[in-house]
Amino acid sequence: MSVSQVAGFRREGTEWISESSGTRWIPVIGLEVHAQLRTMTKLFCGCANRFGASPNSLTCSVCTGQPGTLPVLNCDALELAVRAALAIGAEVAPTSKFDRKNYFYCDVPKNYQITQYDMPYCSGGSITVPSGRTVRLNRIHMEEDAGKSVHDQGDSTLVDLNRAGVPLIESVTEADLDNAEDAAAYLSALREILIYTGVSNADMEKGEMRCDVNISVHPVGAPWRTKVEIKNLNSISNVVASIEHEIPRQIAAWEGVGPDPVQETRLFDAEKGTTRTMRSKEGEADYRYFPDPDLPPLTASPAFIEEQRAALPELPGARRARYQAEMGLSAYDAGVLTAARDVADFFEAAARLSGRPKEAANWISNEILRALSDDEYEAQLIDELPLKPFDLADLIGLVDKGTLHMSGARQVLRQMMKSGKAAGELVIELGLEQVQDDEQLEAWCAEALVGREAVIEQVRGGKTKAVGSLMGAVMQASAGKANPQKVREILLRLIGTAE
Numbered sequence: 001m002s003v004s005q006v007a008g009f010r011r012e013g014t015e016w017i018s019e020s021s022g023t024r025w026i027p028v029i030g031l032e033v034h035a036q037l038r039t040m041t042k043l044f045c046g047c048a049n050r051f052g053a054s055p056n057s058l059t060c061s062v063c064t065g066q067p068g069t070l071p072v073l074n075c076d077a078l079e080l081a082v083r084a085a086l087a088i089g090a091e092v093a094p095t096s097k098f099d100r101k102n103y104f105y106c107d108v109p110k111n112y113q114i115t116q117y118d119m120p121y122c123s124g125g126s127i128t129v130p131s132g133r134t135v136r137l138n139r140i141h142m143e144e145d146a147g148k149s150v151h152d153q154g155d156s157t158l159v160d161l162n163r164a165g166v167p168l169i170e171s172v173t174e175a176d177l178d179n180a181e182d183a184a185a186y187l188s189a190l191r192e193i194l195i196y197t198g199v200s201n202a203d204m205e206k207g208e209m210r211c212d213v214n215i216s217v218h219p220v221g222a223p224w225r226t227k228v229e230i231k232n233l234n235s236i237s238n239v240v241a242s243i244e245h246e247i248p249r250q251i252a253a254w255e256g257v258g259p260d261p262v263q264e265t266r267l268f269d270a271e272k273g274t275t276r277t278m279r280s281k282e283g284e285a286d287y288r289y290f291p292d293p294d295l296p297p298l299t300a301s302p303a304f305i306e307e308q309r310a311a312l313p314e315l316p317g318a319r320r321a322r323y324q325a326e327m328g329l330s331a332y333d334a335g336v337l338t339a340a341r342d343v344a345d346f347f348e349a350a351a352r353l354s355g356r357p358k359e360a361a362n363w364i365s366n367e368i369l370r371a372l373s374d375d376e377y378e379a380q381l382i383d384e385l386p387l388k389p390f391d392l393a394d395l396i397g398l399v400d401k402g403t404l405h406m407s408g409a410r411q412v413l414r415q416m417m418k419s420g421k422a423a424g425e426l427v428i429e430l431g432l433e434q435v436q437d438d439e440q441l442e443a444w445c446a447e448a449l450v451g452r453e454a455v456i457e458q459v460r461g462g463k464t465k466a467v468g469s470l471m472g473a474v475m476q477a478s479a480g481k482a483n484p485q486k487v488r489e490i491l492l493r494l495i496g497t498a499e
């Protein structure tokens with residue numbers, strides 16, 4: 001990500017230097033991320049946890065806050081929450097509790113949200129981003145999501161409670177960040193971990209992962225100043241854009257352009273690329289937190305924690321390192337293949353079955369992943385393709401044995417991705433089997449030499465590269481079926497130049 005130029009500022013590393021005053025400013029940034037847990041049901045009732053259902057169809061007396069109902073904890077949510085903690089090296093508290101955060105809003109039917117206040121289930125942990133910076137986490141706590149207010153209906157606001165009571169984890173970093181690039185890298189890494197571990201789908205477009213940015217600026221060496229919260233950012237690019245907007249806005253305010261920044265919550269307007277005041281920030285006292293009397297303390301025994309640790313898959317960072325060290329892949333290829341767990345699993349199976357990890361990596365990153373973003377194929381995920389890892393291994397084997405040339409193999413792959421037919425079957429069906437028959441190959445080669453004396457002279461003169469144009473003629477004559485390696489050998493032999 002490139003550093004954008006902002007009028008009135010010069011940037012050196014992470015410092016913003018005001019051109020008018022010459023003051024060097026340092027941003028201080030912390031991130032709070034809400035992620036919905038991938039459970040079948042909500043946190044405290046049996047309603048389905050599903051996106052996209054018709055409004056208020058996934059509700060019951062508990063999640064609509066009817067009097068007399070009692071919450072019952074969904075143990076699956078606790079399991080996933082603990083896995084998230086373990087995946088970032090955090091500590092799981094043996095005992096934690098649920099609290100009520102009281103506030104009145106139309107999408108919070110109980111008039112309070114069940115969350116964890118002073119005794120979260122998880123503390124510590126960290127994520128290191130590619131720049132080398134380690135971002136420490138302060139805590140992760142569990143809570144229930146609120147419903148959704150829909151404001152785009154003219155004068156009225158509609159409320160959909162399908163999301164009310166959906167399990168969330170909220171992870172809070174220390175203020176370890178000072179630039180938008182590292183903030184983006186942290187969010188990508190966290191998202192990757194959540195998806196890999198099956199903790200969350202973390203689809204930001206669906207609101208399954210949302211980010212709040214806490215940000216302040218201060219002159220180098222001076223104490224930290226008032227922080228501002230930017231709420232509910234629904235994409236990593238919006239996080240970047242809001243930080244890049246907010247830093248110069250705050251500096252300009254401190255330097256006398258407009259009033260000093262106050263502690264407040266702001267909203268990011270993605271269209272304008274600016275932030276605006278949403279409300280002055282409530283102090284914690286305003287929420288009158290107290291322990292939820294309907295829920296017993298939450299306990300996590302060492303055996304339970306170990307069970308969750310055992311259920312964790314190998315994490316993307318570890319996989320990337322292994323692909324480079326053991327399979328000889330480049331850092332770039334390892335990154336592409338581990339970006340999604342299903343792709344990494346597909347790659348590992350194909351690499352094992354074919355014994356050719358580099359070829360498997362090339363086919364997947366150059367052909368298969370590209371095809372998945374293409375409308376021509378119905379599948380959007382590698383797991384949805386009729387092509388399976390052993391099919392790819394077969395194809396790699398056919399190329400390896402010389403039965404198929406590369407362009408033919410690409411044709412076969414495209415058909416396999418549509419029909420799921422075996423590679424061998426398609427080679428015959430499409431008439432792509434390479435011609436290995438020496439007599440036929442020699443006839444094509446001899447024909448290619450006719451009238452090309454100039455090229456022949458070049459080759460005789462030591463320019464063996466020139467043989468390429470002759471090979472092209474043979475490939476054309478054979479409709480691409482001639483085995484190129486053999487063709488090359490035969491051409492050089494006929495010209496009388498052995499390599």
Ligand SMILES: [Zn+2]
Nearest residue numbers: 045047060063
């Ligand atoms: Zn319910």
